Amino acid sequence: MTEADPEQPEPQPDESSAPKFVQVALNLPLRREFTYVLPAGMSALPGNRVRVNFHGRKLGGVVTAVSDTTDLPIKKVKPIEDVLDSDLSLPPSLLELAKRMAASYGCSIGEALDATLPSIAKRRGQRLIAHVMLQAPHDLAVQAVEELEEKHQAQSRVLRTVIEFGGPMTISDVRRRTKTSDSPWKTLCRGGILKRVMIAEELEELRPAIEERAERHVLNEHQEKAVEAVTKYVEADEHRTFLLHGVTGSGKTEVYLRILEKVHSLKKSAIVLVPEISLTPQTVGRFASRFPDVAVLHSGLTDSERARQWQRLLQGKATIAVGARSALFAPVRNLGLIVLDEEHETSFKQDSTPRYHARQMAIERAQIENAVVVLGSATPTLESIGKARRGIFELLTLPERAGAGRLPRIIVQDLRTESKEAQRAGVVLSRTLLVMMEERLKARDQVLLFLNRRGYSPVLLCPSCGESVQCEQCSVSMTWHSRRSRLVCHWCCSEKRRPEMCTTCENERMLELGVGTERLEKVVKEQFPEAVVARMDADTMAERGAHERVLGSFRKKHIDVLIGTQMIAKGLDFPDVTLVGVVSADTGLFVPDYRAAERTFQLLHQVAGRAGRGEKAGTVIIQTYCPDNYAVEAAAKNDYDSFVAQELVFRKLTGYPPFARLLRVLAEGRNESDAQKILREACKPLNAMKGVEVLGPAPAVILKVKDNWRWHMLVKCFDPAAFENAMSAIGTVEDLGTRTCRVTLDVDPSSLM
Numbered sequence: 001m002t003e004a005d006p007e008q009p010e011p012q013p014d015e016s017s018a019p020k021f022v023q024v025a026l027n028l029p030l031r032r033e034f035t036y037v038l039p040a041g042m043s044a045l046p047g048n049r050v051r052v053n054f055h056g057r058k059l060g061g062v063v064t065a066v067s068d069t070t071d072l073p074i075k076k077v078k079p080i081e082d083v084l085d086s087d088l089s090l091p092p093s094l095l096e097l098a099k100r101m102a103a104s105y106g107c108s109i110g111e112a113l114d115a116t117l118p119s120i121a122k123r124r125g126q127r128l129i130a131h132v133m134l135q136a137p138h139d140l141a142v143q144a145v146e147e148l149e150e151k152h153q154a155q156s157r158v159l160r161t162v163i164e165f166g167g168p169m170t171i172s173d174v175r176r177r178t179k180t181s182d183s184p185w186k187t188l189c190r191g192g193i194l195k196r197v198m199i200a201e202e203l204e205e206l207r208p209a210i211e212e213r214a215e216r217h218v219l220n221e222h223q224e225k226a227v228e229a230v231t232k233y234v235e236a237d238e239h240r241t242f243l244l245h246g247v248t249g250s251g252k253t254e255v256y257l258r259i260l261e262k263v264h265s266l267k268k269s270a271i272v273l274v275p276e277i278s279l280t281p282q283t284v285g286r287f288a289s290r291f292p293d294v295a296v297l298h299s300g301l302t303d304s305e306r307a308r309q310w311q312r313l314l315q316g317k318a319t320i321a322v323g324a325r326s327a328l329f330a331p332v333r334n335l336g337l338i339v340l341d342e343e344h345e346t347s348f349k350q351d352s353t354p355r356y357h358a359r360q361m362a363i364e365r366a367q368i369e370n371a372v373v374v375l376g377s378a379t380p381t382l383e384s385i386g387k388a389r390r391g392i393f394e395l396l397t398l399p400e401r402a403g404a405g406r407l408p409r410i411i412v413q414d415l416r417t418e419s420k421e422a423q424r425a426g427v428v429l430s431r432t433l434l435v436m437m438e439e440r441l442k443a444r445d446q447v448l449l450f451l452n453r454r455g456y457s458p459v460l461l462c463p464s465c466g467e468s469v470q471c472e473q474c475s476v477s478m479t480w481h482s483r484r485s486r487l488v489c490h491w492c493c494s495e496k497r498r499p500e501m502c503t504t505c506e507n508e509r510m511l512e513l514g515v516g517t518e519r520l521e522k523v524v525k526e527q528f529p530e531a532v533v534a535r536m537d538a539d540t541m542a543e544r545g546a547h548e549r550v551l552g553s554f555r556k557k558h559i560d561v562l563i564g565t566q567m568i569a570k571g572l573d574f575p576d577v578t579l580v581g582v583v584s585a586d587t588g589l590f591v592p593d594y595r596a597a598e599r600t601f602q603l604l605h606q607v608a609g610r611a612g613r614g615e616k617a618g619t620v621i622i623q624t625y626c627p628d629n630y631a632v633e634a635a636a637k638n639d640y641d642s643f644v645a646q647e648l649v650f651r652k653l654t655g656y657p658p659f660a661r662l663l664r665v666l667a668e669g670r671n672e673s674d675a676q677k678i679l680r681e682a683c684k685p686l687n688a689m690k691g692v693e694v695l696g697p698a699p700a701v702i703l704k705v706k707d708n709w710r711w712h713m714l715v716k717c718f719d720p721a722a723f724e725n726a727m728s729a730i731g732t733v734e735d736l737g738t739r740t741c742r743v744t745l746d747v748d749p750s751s752l753m
């Protein structure tokens with residue numbers, strides 16, 4: 001029992017004997033709450049987690065309201081079974097935030113609360129977690145991967161994943177990475193190849209992997225101004241949203257740190273959101289080394305570790321929470337500031353229900369708690385810069401690099417000018433890039449090569465009839481992975497062997513079309529046999545601890561050339577990187593998405609920002625077949641403003657954000673006509689609505705995934721009233737789903753595929 005709170009009156013005997021009714025939100029796609037009664041002697045407040053019986057199932061839920069009466073017949077109201085973690089109840093502000101999330105993203109309050117209250121409270125204390133590990137000897141297991149492949153694909157995939165991971169792997173990880181059910185690992189256990197083991201969660205504290213010295217610099221004039229503008233609002237407890245637009249290396253992080261010092265001295269707390277913890281160890285390290293009371297929240301935390309961090313924050317022992325998207329819900333006390341670093345990153349949008357955007361919810365939380373928001377980026381999204389220009393956000397700018405670094409020289413290499421032979425074989429490294437690499441490697445500098453496509457080649461094509469190898473369950477080409485010697489579908493993870501000949505025309509030679517990181521690695525090793533080359537992509541990072549290991553070696557200069565996908569585009573700050581090569585600027589330009597140009601610009605600008613961060617000058621080479629494209633041109637000139645000006649014209653003309661808000665409805669089912677029918681029904685009330693335009697229903701870009709047909713429609717809402725109307729007309733569209741057809745509503749979708 002905790003001590004009685006002196007401000008709370010003693011409970012009166014007559015009150016405690018009268019039944020209390022509670023409204024409970026359940027994590028189900030049902031947009032209503034359910035009434036239960038508190039049995040005598042049990043008490044609960046809004047924000048408490050409870051266990052209830054729901055149609056025979058025991059479910060966890062959260063109390064949203066307590067009352068003395070109910071309109072329901074008393075006999076029908078079932079009792080609460082248990083109140084869980086009464087000391088960990090959700091603060092009222094987070095309850096309010098969950099309600100707002102439900103309203104803005106069209107999900108149930110229970111679903112929103114489930115995101116708000118991560119698994120922490122679900123199970124507490126040290127506990128044992130189910131893992132699988134190898135039972136059979138390693139070489140036998142490797143052999144089994146091959147043998148199982150023909151008839152038992154899923155088992156083969158599970159086994160290979162466990163072998164690659166190189167140690168006991170949690171079952172939830174296995175399922176997530178292989179996109180399989182429980183049955184494959186269970187069968188492997190029965191066959192004696194894997195075994196299931198229970199391992200206690202580790203309780204050790206997380207230390208950011210890379211040691212960072214966080215030097216405290218004298219701020220330059222622009223930084224000074226930014227810090228001043230923000231702290232003024234923090235001191236006044238007044239809500240405001242700032243957009244900090246600073247070129248790469250302009251000292252944005254230093255600005256956050258200074259504002260945090262102020263927050264600290266005011267005895268307030270803060271939340272810092274970063275795109276992905278594992279990819280930003282340096283940034284996290286800088287926060288942790290400057291402030292002793294940082295709680296780092298990341299997806300790799302075990303439940304008990306997360307519970308411990310959550311407790312520290314609740315009790316005020318930690319006052320700064322640093323983490324990815326979900327750290328937004330950290331239960332800090334007396335919130336003064338939320339920083340969202342790299343606000344343009346798509347990982348701030350959750351791609352499962354509730355499909356919230358952390359930027360939007362950060363602003364809402366700050367509104368509720370009178371706190372200040374700082375959104376930082378070198379390439380703010382058009383939505384955010386649009387709001388800054390309309391005065392909704394306050395714009396702060398850091399126009400130049402801080403300290404020793406200078407912005408790199410950028411060369412656009414037009415691949416159309418390469419020789420005809422080189423073009424026929426497919427240009428991987430242009431002559432310019434080759435010469436520059438040679439020069440830099442001789443000087444013992446480091447090189448980053450960026451290519452946003454993993455595998456050896458994205459297409460395996462028959463040069464005689466033009467057919468390419470497609471996934472049998474999805475309408476996409478399979479990617480050739482040469483190291484593993486398999487074709488892999490990047491949508492459903494299924495694999496197959498390379499066909500001996502074209503299955504359509506029986507031509508014997510198949511052509512590997514296009515370049516992925518694996519092929520790039522091979523080419524670089526052939527060209528520079530002396531250099532130490534490492535590759536960072538989802539395939540090489542499957543092993544535990546791989547990120548920290550590779551970044552650590554790169555920092556110690558044990559690696560000369562680091563090749564990578566977008567994993568290397570973010571936050572890395574290595575002073576000896578003097579050359580960055582963008583192998584193809586064009587990979588994202590032709591994606592059927594209105595943000596293709598914006599994403600290309602962002603990526604090029606961010607990657608280029610990795611060069612010349614120390615005392616040495618940096619060079620960036622951008623290889624492209626489209627040197628005249630405005631995104632490429634603007635990135636080459638480091639000219640954000642001119643990109644935005646041109647992009648805004650295009651957006652205005654086509655009616656896309658920031659000139660409209662989008663809702664996407666996706667229907668997926670075994671039966672193509674079901675999916676179509678549901679959407680036709682759903683779009684009826686929208687077609688006549690003012691300020692609303694419906695595109696489709698139409699087949700989705702990827703028409704089939706895992707044998708499910710996919711149709712979608714896009715609803716453009718041109719003003720806030722239109723958005724409200726459209727939401728209330730289709731807010732429950734997911735209820736139209738049937739047993740065979742799933743419907744999802746995505747507000748401000750980040751993917752249109």
Ligand code: ADP
Binds near residue numbers: 248249250402405573
């Ligand atoms: P950003 O977050 O904008 O990419 P950082 O905060 O990482 O920029 O700063 C880039 C580099 O400049 C870092 O090495 C940092 O230590 C240094 N730096 C930041 N502010 C200053 C300053 N006022 N004077 C000197 N160096 C600075």
Ligand code: ZN
Binds near residue numbers: 474489492706
């Ligand atoms: Zn597939």
